[in-house]
Amino acid sequence: MITETLNNFGYSGIKRELFSAAEIKEKIDIAGRKLSQDFRGKPLLLISVLKGSFVFLADLCRAVEIPCEIGFMSASSYGNSTVSSGNVKITLDLDRDISKYHVVIAEDIIDTGRTLASICELLRERHPLSLSVYTLLDKPSRREVDFSADYSLFTVPDLFVVGYGLDCGEKFRNLPYIAEAEL
Ligand code: IMP
Ligand code: MG
Numbered sequence: 278m279i280t281e282t283l284n285n286f287g288y289s290g291i292k293r294e295l296f297s298a299a300e301i302k303e304k305i306d307i308a309g310r311k312l313s314q315d316f317r318g319k320p321l322l323l324i325s326v327l328k329g330s331f332v333f334l335a336d337l338c339r340a341v342e343i344p345c346e347i348g349f350m351s352a353s354s355y356g357n358s359t360v361s362s363g364n365v366k367i368t369l370d371l372d373r374d375i376s377k378y379h380v381v382i383a384e385d386i387i388d389t390g391r392t393l394a395s396i397c398e399l400l401r402e403r404h405p406l407s408l409s410v411y412t413l414l415d416k417p418s419r420r421e422v423d424f425s426a427d428y429s430l431f432t433v434p435d436l437f438v439v440g441y442g443l444d445c446g447e448k449f450r451n452l453p454y455i456a457e458a459e460l
Contacts, residue, residue, distance in 0.1 A: 311428065328450070352392055383413075
């Protein structure tokens with residue numbers, strides 16, 4: 278009998294699984310319960326910064342047991358595509374006034390911190406009732422600006438990770454677990 282230990286969906290380029298689908302679900306359920314407690318009775322807007330966090334947001338919002346609304350943004354750095362330049366351009370903006378919401382950004386991974394530092398600065402100028410960041414993954418060793426999430430589900434070392442929404446050249450987003458990519 279063949280025992281399949283890693284379902285890589287036919288992809289090559291996956292070194293090893295870091296966090297299984299079950300481990301991710303467990304952490305998301307805890308995060309969802311915390312959001313439900315913290316924002317019960319309050320207007321809550323969950324925001325996904327596309328594309329990397331679309332899977333995280335989809336699961337996180339279903340772990341939230343209070344009413345909430347969903348928004349999408351997209352941002353890209355100018356210039357060099359592999360190194361964050363710090364000049365973040367909003368390529369898709371929210372479709373509503375956030376001044377009446379407690380806003381929670383669901384992010385896939387914080388690396389240099391530049392993308393979220395810029396997005397948070399921009400959103401603060403719009404005066405939400407509150408602004409917090411829930412990140413699926415945090416790579417603190419790579420930080421270039423002083424930025425920390427309010428809640429982080431997993432901390433990762435300086436590796437390139439894929440799966441569960443995160444890509445390498447637009448591939449691997451559909452893997453149900455988080456893996457180290459073979460670069
Ligand atoms: P930052 O501005 O450097 O914090 O950029 C964060 C963005 O870079 C994330 O939202 C991801 O889209 C991307 N990124 C950083 N590290 C990784 C990784 O290990 N795998 C996949 N994408 C990553
Ligand atoms: Mg991203």
